[in-house]
Amino acid sequence: MASDARDKEISVDDYVRYVDTGTIGKVLDIKTEDEIDWVLLDKTNLWYKSKLVEVLDEKDIKVKFTPTGREFDVEELKEKVAEMENMEMDSSVAEGGG
Template identity: 40%
Template sequence: MGYMDEVNIKVGDYVVYINTGTKGRVVDIRKDENGDIWVVLDNNLMYRPHLLRVIDKSKITERKEDIDEVVKKLEKEELEEGKLIDLDLGDACGAG
């Protein structure tokens, strides 16, 4: 398990990014060369785990398409406002 123990988020969990309300499914959890842990969501962006909250699957009542629409809209707004990711180092960290 290793560093996964430090994060109570698992691959496959649904999470919400608390700064913007962006929802997504966790596809990967990785550690960078500085020892920082990043959670990769299905929008191919990496987030710091302390800013994510796991959503109980039973609380997700929206259809998948609705979630996708909301996420797209939020991403567009976030890109325009330049606050897509919580940046500890001042540079973006793409996952793919």
């Protein structure tokens, strides 16, 4: 039985978040090697140590899909917009030639 960072059981088809980067993905497979549990995520097709992911409730999943099929994180997009809104525009930054 694989368990996550909070000792919750992980099953195939669960959605998990990699705690270091926030990557969210669906668990495709689970394996144990040298007494370490690993989970394979669909988004990256990479194996992650089970103790470095956390199982998400359906209400916690923030991944949305666009009509083109590309996915994005709504919260990440909001943060980027806020960063752009907080940028200061200053007329002395660049000078025109002439």
